[in-house]
Amino acid sequence: MSDPKTERLLNLTMALLATKRYLTKIEIFQSVAGYKGTPEAMERMFERDKDDLRSLGIEIEVGNLDNYFEDEQGYRIIPDSYGLDIGEITPRELALLSVAAHSWSEGVLSKSSQSALRKLRSLGISIDTEDLAMGWARFENPQPSFDQLWQGLEETKTLQFKYSSTTLALRTVDAYGLTLWRGFWYLVGFDHERNEIRVFKLIRIIDQVTTIGKSGSYAIPSDFDISNYVTNFTEEKKHQAKLLIRKDKAQILRSEGIVAPHDDQWDQITLSYEYQEAFLRKLLWFGPDVQVLEPTALIDAVIGRLTEVLS
Amino acid sequence: MNESALDRTARALDLIPFVLENPGLSIEELAQEFATSPKEITKDLNLLFVCGLPGYTPLELIDLSFESGSVSVIEPQSLDRPRKLNRREVISLILGLEGLATLRAEGDQLRSEILRLRDSLITTIETANLQIATHEEFLPPSPFLQVIEEAISGRTDLDLEYLSGNRDERSERRVTPAQLYTENGFIYLIGYCFKSGADRTFRLDRIVKCARSSDPIAAPNTPPNDSQPGTYKALAEEPILEIAHRAKNFLEENAAVLTILSTSPDFTLAQISILDPEWLIRSALGLGGAVSVRSPATLKSQIRDRAQETLDRYNSNSV
Numbered sequence: 001m002s003d004p005k006t007e008r009l010l011n012l013t014m015a016l017l018a019t020k021r022y023l024t025k026i027e028i029f030q031s032v033a034g035y036k037g038t039p040e041a042m043e044r045m046f047e048r049d050k051d052d053l054r055s056l057g058i059e060i061e062v063g064n065l066d067n068y069f070e071d072e073q074g075y076r077i078i079p080d081s082y083g084l085d086i087g088e089i090t091p092r093e094l095a096l097l098s099v100a101a102h103s104w105s106e107g108v109l110s111k112s113s114q115s116a117l118r119k120l121r122s123l124g125i126s127i128d129t130e131d132l133a134m135g136w137a138r139f140e141n142p143q144p145s146f147d148q149l150w151q152g153l154e155e156t157k158t159l160q161f162k163y164s165s166t167t168l169a170l171r172t173v174d175a176y177g178l179t180l181w182r183g184f185w186y187l188v189g190f191d192h193e194r195n196e197i198r199v200f201k202l203i204r205i206i207d208q209v210t211t212i213g214k215s216g217s218y219a220i221p222s223d224f225d226i227s228n229y230v231t232n233f234t235e236e237k238k239h240q241a242k243l244l245i246r247k248d249k250a251q252i253l254r255s256e257g258i259v260a261p262h263d264d265q266w267d268q269i270t271l272s273y274e275y276q277e278a279f280l281r282k283l284l285w286f287g288p289d290v291q292v293l294e295p296t297a298l299i300d301a302v303i304g305r306l307t308e309v310l311s
Numbered sequence: 312m313n314e315s316a317l318d319r320t321a322r323a324l325d326l327i328p329f330v331l332e333n334p335g336l337s338i339e340e341l342a343q344e345f346a347t348s349p350k351e352i353t354k355d356l357n358l359l360f361v362c363g364l365p366g367y368t369p370l371e372l373i374d375l376s377f378e379s380g381s382v383s384v385i386e387p388q389s390l391d392r393p394r395k396l397n398r399r400e401v402i403s404l405i406l407g408l409e410g411l412a413t414l415r416a417e418g419d420q421l422r423s424e425i426l427r428l429r430d431s432l433i434t435t436i437e438t439a440n441l442q443i444a445t446h447e448e449f450l451p452p453s454p455f456l457q458v459i460e461e462a463i464s465g466r467t468d469l470d471l472e473y474l475s476g477n478r479d480e481r482s483e484r485r486v487t488p489a490q491l492y493t494e495n496g497f498i499y500l501i502g503y504c505f506k507s508g509a510d511r512t513f514r515l516d517r518i519v520k521c522a523r524s525s526d527p528i529a530a531p532n533t534p535p536n537d538s539q540p541g542t543y544k545a546l547a548e549e550p551i552l553e554i555a556h557r558a559k560n561f562l563e564e565n566a567a568v569l570t571i572l573s574t575s576p577d578f579t580l581a582q583i584s585i586l587d588p589e590w591l592i593r594s595a596l597g598l599g600g601a602v603s604v605r606s607p608a609t610l611k612s613q614i615r616d617r618a619q620e621t622l623d624r625y626n627s628n629s630v
Contacts, residue, residue, distance in 0.1 A: 003316075003354075003358060005316040006316045006319045006320050006323065006358060007358055007361065007362060009316065009317075009320045010320060010323055010324070010358070010359070010362040011362050011363070013320075013324065013390075014362065014363065014364055014388055014389045014390060015364060015365055015389075017389040017390070018364050018388065018389040031365035031366075032365060033362075033365075033367055052316075052317055052320075055317065056317060056320065056321050056324075056394075057394070057395070057397040058394070079389075079392065081395075082392070082394060082395065083392035083393065083394070083395060084392065084393045084394060084395045084396060085395065086396070086435060087431070093428055096408070096411075096424070096425060096428055097404060097408075097428070099407075099411060100404055100407030100408045100410070100411055100425075101403075101404060101407060102407075103407045103410050103411060104403065104406075104407060105492065108399070108403075109403045109406060109407070110403075111346070112397075112399040112400045112402070112403035113400065113403035113404050113407050114346065115325070115400055116396050116400035116401065116403065116404050117404075118325060118329055118344060118345070118393075119325060119328075119329075119393040119394060119395075119396060119400070120393075120396075121329065121332065121333065122325070122328035122329045122331070122332050122333075122392075122393035123332065123393060124332045132464075134411065134421065134460075134464050136463065136489075136490050136491075137410065137411065137414060137460070137490065137491040137492065138490065138491070138492035138493070139407075139410045139450075139492070139493050140492070140493045140494055140495075150399075150442075150443070153442050153443075154398075154442065164556075164559045167556070168556065177442050177443065177444060178442065178443045178444075179443065179444045180406070180449055181448055181449070182448050182449075182450065182451045182452070182496060183450055183451045183493050183495070183496035183497060183498065184495075184496045203495070203563050204559065204563065226444045227444065249479055250479065251474045251475075251479055251480060251481045252474045252476065252479075252517065255474070255519050280597060281594075281597030281598065282597070283597070284593075284596040284597035284621070285476070285593045285594070285596070285597055286479065286593075287592075287593065287596055287617045287618075287620065287621045288617070288620040288621045288623070288624055289479070291624045291625070299625065302621075302625070303622065303625055304599075305596070305597070305599035306596065306599075306618045306619075306621055306622045307622070308599040308600035309595065309596060309599055309600065309603075309614065309615065309618040310615060310618050310619060310622070311600065
């Protein structure tokens with residue numbers, strides 16, 4: 001049953017765009033196709049239609065009609081506030097925007113950038129990809145959490161989601177910002193239970209994100225800067241390790257450190273690492289082709305992990 | 312799928328100015344442009360056909376022609392201009408441009424051009440709270456991004472030195488690069504690999520050397536020597552794993568090949584579909600007790616043997 005409504009919304013938009021002066025509600029009800037019923041019913045219909053058009057980003061200007069009826073309000077859409085005006089765009093810039101619009105693999109970023117591109121291509125500018133030396137790349141936009149988080153962020157509605165950290169727990173968060181860092185998306189927001197700003201990795205959000213607050217249920221602090229939180233994960237101390245690696249083995253490790261011959265079967269390598277957990281997994285990948293010499297803590301961790309596998 | 316009146320209204324409003332500037336497309340082509348079905352586009356057009364300005368005589372209605380198979384707008388009435396970009400659309404474009412910029416090194420001319428365009432887009436929206444921010448380290452770092460990107464756009468081949476994880480070997484490959492993509496924090500290159508005689512995916516952090524090939528290469532006349540997974544004999548039985556909650560990284564990284572069978576407070580039981588058992592054996596050692604194989608028994612004992620052999624290095628005084 002969506003068609004009568006769509007038809008009415010289109011007719012209303014067209015009429016309000018075409019008029020040079022404000023149209024009163026009475027004029028709208030009399031002249032725009034689709035308004036029928038009692039005056040109260042039409043009134044309610046019109047209020048909903050206005051909200052719907054606003055949600056599509058269409059600004060309806062309200063103004064006083066003239067001096068005879070000061071309380072009589074009228075409505076119109078100013079063509080310049082409706083229409084796309086992006087200044088000068090060259091065919092080459094349009095080509096770059098086209099590459100950018102196609103760089104999201106999925107999700108709301110892909111959908112939004114492609115609808116932007118359609119609008120830009122409705123401006124009558126030709127697109128010049130001739131000497132644009134730019135390959136195609138696809139960036140990941142995780143689904144569906146990203147869409148839901150962005151929505152919550154735009155409307156400042158408190159969010160709830162299951163988050164897999166040391167434990168799997170339901171978190172209640174006021175979203176402050178989203179960011180992409182080294183190939184992963186992160187949400188930064190105020191965590192109600194922890195009572196502080198926390199960073200959440202989107203890939204660890206399980207199932208759906210739900211909104212629990214109303215629009216505007218919190219305010220993002222004016223001094224909030226997402227980059228302060230993102231750089232925090234990088235300040236991890238570097239550790240040094242010394243290993244034996246079997247000749248011609250552990251190829252991936254060899255490019256990461258300084259390799260010196262040890263004897264006819266083994267080489268020695270010195271390299272640094274950030275996180276013991278990740279490094280441990282990397283070393284054990286090579287099984288008996290790698291042996292840790294230093295530090296002792298790492299040797300203990302290797303032995304501990306292997307014992308665990310055997311138990 | 313039943314779409315909302317608002318979605319249809321938005322698309323109909325955008326359809327008129329788009330067709331006005333891009334006349335003669337078929338309904339199928341328009342459906343593709345607007346990421347919907349030909350049926351929906353036909354509905355949109357039928358609807359627009361009866362819309363117009365007050366009066367609604369033929370002179371005031373939108374006039375379209377679409378019966379001959381190609382769509383054009385004869386009279387758009389007041390819908391001749393595209394709508395302005397909304398905030399989401401601008402932000403999506405900005406982020407896309409930033410992504411492209413990171414494929415190019417500092418000081419590259421195309422990079423500066425992209426960033427200038429981004430800056431001019433930023434001025435069109437309120438930026439007091441952009442809400443979505445990218446970082447200089449948008450992508451995981453790789454020294455080869457620019458050379459690969461240039462090879463894709465310049466249609467030249469690449470000579471790679473590549474580390475294969477499962478087999479623990481280093482190989483040289485000539486690749487015709489096609490596309491870069493990101494997934495789970497890694498950047499991948501897809502391209503035709505001459506050595507394998509097929510399209511292959513390469514993880515950028517496993518590329519040791521990468522250079523644009525100067526000499527053209529003839530198509531390989533020897534049968535391809537495939538040294539990547541795909542030639543392994545499939546496992547007779549798909550392994551079933553117990554994945555403890557602390558091994559969440561393992562679950563995330565392998566979500567695509569795991570089928571969750573059940574979850575309990577202690578662990579997730581999942582079936583994994585893999586081509587090469589070697590991969591699972593190697594991973595299992597690093598994961599310790601967090602991921603253990605429940606079946607098949609042969610794989611279980613292979614993992615134990617490998618763990619024992621590794622542990623023996625520390626028990627014997629072999630250093």
